[in-house]
Amino acid sequence: MNLKPLEDKLVIKKIEVEETTQSGIVLPSSAKEEPNIAEIVAIGSGITEDEKKKDQVKVGDRVVFSKYAGTELELDKEKYTIIKFSDILAVVEK
Incomplete structure (x- = not known):
């Protein structure tokens, strides 16, 4: 990637999380709301x-954003x- 943000900007990549219902059905990311963790x-x-x-x-931190x-x-x-x-609300610590 050759993308360099300017000033107080950050480039983030959203983390795709698959979710499984109680009955075992896997919901793909397209079937639910966009994640706010990146x-x-x-x-x-x-x-x-x-x-x-x-x-x-x-770089490499996981964050919650608006x-x-x-x-x-x-x-x-x-x-x-x-x-x-x-726009960063929190850093997700492991």
Whole structure:
């Protein structure tokens, strides 16, 4: 991927989660709401150079983001979303 976000933007890739009902039926991601959890793929320089923000997120972190945030795009048959740092609600810790 050759996508470099500017300023306080991040490039994220949504994590697809299959869900199984109690009766054992697997619901594909197309049959339910879009996930609000994603993995950070790239971080803009406005975040990495800011003393307060730089230690809060890093590439590879899983984050929860605002439902209607960002701009979606497709590059090399992969779907990505570009969001602002302020659209991140939480970091998912393992």
